[in-house]
Every structure is written in structure tokens, then in C-alpha cells.
Amino acid sequence: MREETIRMSSGPERQSIQPNRRSFLTGLLGAGSAAVGALLAVPLVRFTLHPVLASTTEKSWSDVGSAVYVTKDARGELVVLSAVCTHLGCSVPWVEKEKKFICPCHLGIFAPDGKLLDGPPPRDMDRLDTKVEDGVLKTQYQFFRQLTRNKEELA
Ligand code: FES
Numbered sequence: 001m002r003e004e005t006i007r008m009s010s011g012p013e014r015q016s017i018q019p020n021r022r023s024f025l026t027g028l029l030g031a032g033s034a035a036v037g038a039l040l041a042v043p044l045v046r047f048t049l050h051p052v053l054a055s056t057t058e059k060s061w062s063d064v065g066s067a068v069y070v071t072k073d074a075r076g077e078l079v080v081l082s083a084v085c086t087h088l089g090c091s092v093p094w095v096e097k098e099k100k101f102i103c104p105c106h107l108g109i110f111a112p113d114g115k116l117l118d119g120p121p122p123r124d125m126d127r128l129d130t131k132v133e134d135g136v137l138k139t140q141y142q143f144f145r146q147l148t149r150n151k152e153e154l155a
Pocket residue numbers: 085086087088089090103104105106107108119120121
């Protein structure tokens with residue numbers, strides 16, 4: 001009886017069933033692969049588009065901390081500089097021996113007032129807005145777009 005069933009299903013009926021099953025499994029595998037690929041692409045797309053789509057968030061005044069430099073400009077006015085390099089965002093240390101800010105990543109060199117002297121950074125160190133309130137220097141911490149000649153606020 002069983003042999004008969006197998007023989008019966010080995011005719012044209014069997015041929016028409018197998019390709020359908022195969023194409024269903026192929027379609028299922030393709031859809032699953034596409035879904036996994038789409039899920040994996042989401043973080044990559046977000047990472048790629050973030051610099052373009054990032055917008056300014058609310059700013060607030062805060063006491064000057066350690067992530068900035070306070071210096072004077074040519075007129076003797078207090079200036080607060082962001083320690084974030086305008087090239088690719090490394091922290092720019094003050095090098096006392098040279099009396100300059102020197103970025104260790106690609107040797108961007110800045111004068112004591114933040115002016116670009118040499119290296120790949122496209123602009124001077126970024127100045128932050130400041131004010132003195134009750135004798136305390138306050139600043140608005142901000143982030144700016146790197147690799148642009150003009151200062152563009154991000155947050
Ligand atoms: S990150 Fe500062 S010079 Fe490149």
C-alpha cells in the first residue's frame with residue numbers, strides 16, 4: 001500500500017508539488033535575509049545620517065568647568081575655547097613648553113587665543129558664549145560640526 005502511494009505521487013503531481021515547496025522555501029529564505037539585512041542596516045543609516053540631521057538642542061548657562069580653556073584675546077578680553085578640535089574632534093591639550101594648543105591626533109596647532117596656526121583643522125578653536133554672573137564666569141557648552149570652515153552649531 002505504501003509503495004503504491006509513493007508510486008502514485010511520483011508522477012506529474014509530485015513534480016508540481018516539489019517546485020512549489022522549493023520556491024516557497026526560497027522565498028521564505030529571501031524574505032528572512034532581507035529582514036535581517038534591513039534590521040542590521042538601521043544603525044548604519046542612523047550613524048551615517050546623524051551629522052547631517054543633528055540639530056541644535058536647548059542651551060543653558062553653566063559654570064566654567066574643565067572641558068574648556070579660558071584665555072584672553074588680543075584686546076585682553078576673556079575668551080572661553082572649546083577643547084574639542086575642529087578637525088576630527090580630539091581633545092586639544094595646552095602644551096606649556098610650546099605655549100600653544102597642539103592637537104595630538106594630526107598635529108593641528110593653535111595660538112593661545114585659539115587661532116589656527118598650522119595643520120589640518122579647517123578653522124580656529126571654537127569660542128563659546130560667555131557671561132559673568134555674580135562674579136562667576138559662565139559659558140554655554142556647545143558642540144560644533146567638525147571639518148567645516150565655518151562654525152556650525154550642533155548642540
Ligand atoms: S583631530 Fe585635531 S588635528 Fe585632527
